[in-house]
Amino acid sequence: xxxxxxxxxxxxxxxxxxxxxxxxxxxxxxxxxxxxxxxxxxxxxxxxxxxxxxxxxxxxxxxxxxxxxxxxxxxxxxxxxxxxxxxxxxxxxxxxxxxxxxxxxxxxxxxxxxxxxxxxxxxxxxxxxxxxxxxxxxxxxxxxxxxxxxxxxxxxxxxxxxxxxxxxxxxxxxxxxxxxxxxxxxxxxxxxxxxxxxxxxxxxxxxxxxxxxxxxxxxxxxxxxxxxxxxxxxxxxxxxxxxxxxxxxxxxxxxxxxxxxxxxxxxxxxxxxxx
Amino acid sequence: xxxxxxxxxxxxxxxxxxxxxxxxxxxxxxxxxxxxxxxxxxxxxxxxxxxxxxxxxxxxxxxxxxxxxxxxxxxxxxxxxxxxxxxxxxxxxxxxxxxxxxxxxxxxxxxxxxxxxxxxxxxxxxxxxxxxxxxxxxxxxxxxxxxxxxxxxxxxxxxxxxxxxxxxxxxxxxxxxxxxxxxxxxxxxxxxx
Numbered sequence: 028x029x030x031x032x033x034x035x036x037x038x039x040x041x042x043x044x045x046x047x048x049x050x051x052x053x054x055x056x057x058x059x060x061x062x063x064x065x066x067x068x069x070x071x072x073x074x075x076x077x078x079x080x081x082x083x084x085x086x087x088x089x090x091x092x093x094x095x096x097x098x099x100x101x102x103x104x105x106x107x108x109x110x111x112x113x114x115x116x117x118x119x120x121x122x123x124x125x126x127x128x129x130x131x132x133x134x135x136x137x138x139x140x141x142x143x144x145x146x147x148x149x150x151x152x153x154x155x156x157x158x159x160x161x162x163x164x165x166x167x168x169x170x171x172x173x174x175x176x177x178x179x180x181x182x183x184x185x186x187x188x189x190x191x192x193x194x195x196x197x198x199x200x201x202x203x204x205x206x207x208x209x210x211x212x213x214x215x216x217x218x219x220x221x222x223x224x225x226x227x228x229x230x231x232x233x234x235x236x237x238x239x240x241x242x243x244x245x246x247x248x249x250x251x252x253x254x255x256x257x258x259x260x261x262x263x264x265x266x267x268x269x270x271x272x273x274x275x276x277x278x279x280x281x282x283x284x285x286x287x288x289x290x291x292x293x294x295x296x297x298x299x300x301x302x
Numbered sequence: 303x304x305x306x307x308x309x310x311x312x313x314x315x316x317x318x319x320x321x322x323x324x325x326x327x328x329x330x331x332x333x334x335x336x337x338x339x340x341x342x343x344x345x346x347x348x349x350x351x352x353x354x355x356x357x358x359x360x361x362x363x364x365x366x367x368x369x370x371x372x373x374x375x376x377x378x379x380x381x382x383x384x385x386x387x388x389x390x391x392x393x394x395x396x397x398x399x400x401x402x403x404x405x406x407x408x409x410x411x412x413x414x415x416x417x418x419x420x421x422x423x424x425x426x427x428x429x430x431x432x433x434x435x436x437x438x439x440x441x442x443x444x445x446x447x448x449x450x451x452x453x454x455x456x457x458x459x460x461x462x463x464x465x466x467x468x469x470x471x472x473x474x475x476x477x478x479x480x481x482x483x484x485x486x487x488x489x490x491x492x493x494x495x
């Protein structure tokens with residue numbers, strides 16, 4: 028009798044199990060979601076910071092878009108070259124080597140060089156100061172020094188040195204968060220293809236004498252750098268600029284920097300010099 | 303017909319599974335942060351409850367009773383519930399990947415949701431007919447959804463409130479759950495069961 032009960036128990040449970048297993052198997056076939064098996068691998072290769080620099084809300088969404096081959100794998104800025112290489116391996120796509128971009132601050136006036144026009148006691152952010160008649164800085168173009176960009180940087184690449192943000196070009200991945208955070212648009216992303224990186228640390232579009240009144244290290248648009256480099260530097264709207272694509276052809280870098288009357292041309296040296 | 307209505311109201315409101323029997327508290331706390339999520343979870347659970355009531359009734363009466371094996375009800379009911387949850391999971395994944403991601407781990411956890419096993423066992427215990435069992439399942443699912451949505455609504459409002467620090471997060475959630483349960487106790491004498 029007991030043997031009988033055990034047998035029927037085993038048989039009925041096995042029957043039920045088999046029945047539901049087969050139902051599940053059928054349903055699984057019917058409701059199969061086609062998911063690219065590469066998505067997992069791609070997501071694993073991404074840094075997983077969800078910084079949003081690629082234009083997607085999360086690394087997962089970027090990975091899904093990549094698997095559908097809607098987008099090129101060089102969008103991940105946080106991961107840099109290493110991640111791009113790994114992605115192109117997974118996706119079997121070759122991508123041209125991308126020139127590293129770096130955020131550059133176009134102002135050289137630190138706490139000591141800045142001229143003050145008033146005393147500002149408002150909210151200590153660049154945005155607030157900028158909207159409040161430009162805070163206490165007399166230059167209408169220059170850095171306000173309340174470190175909005177430092178707070179915006181997700182990669183800890185910007186530090187305040189003497190009231191002026193200093194961008195670590197090795198930590199910078201050119202995500203563009205600081206560019207958006209600066210109310211005076213002082214930060215731009217530039218391509219760096221030489222180890223020395225030369226740029227004009229000023230954004231003042233006023234005429235020379237006006238600039239001089241506002242700041243001791245502002246570009247007065249004298250045009251000397253243009254003459255010395257044969258057009259690689261050029262003056263436009265009372266401000267000297269650099270053609271970055273040709274910057275590595277400048278032979279007399281030191282001379283240009285030293286002869287600038289207001290010393291607003293800066294050479295971002297490699298790491299050994301604390302760049 | 304009156305009997306069926308009473309069973310439905312009892313399962314949904316007066317003897318609400320979450321707030322009177324305290325079954326299925328895990329998803330009640332876990333998936334009640336947003337109303338849309340709560341509705342999704344509620345619908346999924348209602349679906350599983352209704353189907354589970356159907357299938358377990360059939361299995362109990364036509365297999366377990368016939369072969370004299372009513373002691374196998376726990377094991378066989380769990381098999382039924384687990385398979386149903388698997389089907390629901392596949393279905394939601396196919397139809398709405400966003401909901402699938404939002405429900406996360408709580409979707410497979412419907413399997414171990416004691417409200418569903420409780421429902422099937424109550425159904426057998428109270429000797430419901432097939433139709434009564436199905437209505438009981440729908441009612442219990444509606445009650446579960448109701449509790450989840452009320453909780454989600456309160457928690458959405460709560461996000462803008464100034465809650466004392468020691469009570470933030472789980473603390474205030476459990477206090478609210480308790481208050482909700484108390485208020486549902488007020489329906490207690492409406493239907494005797």
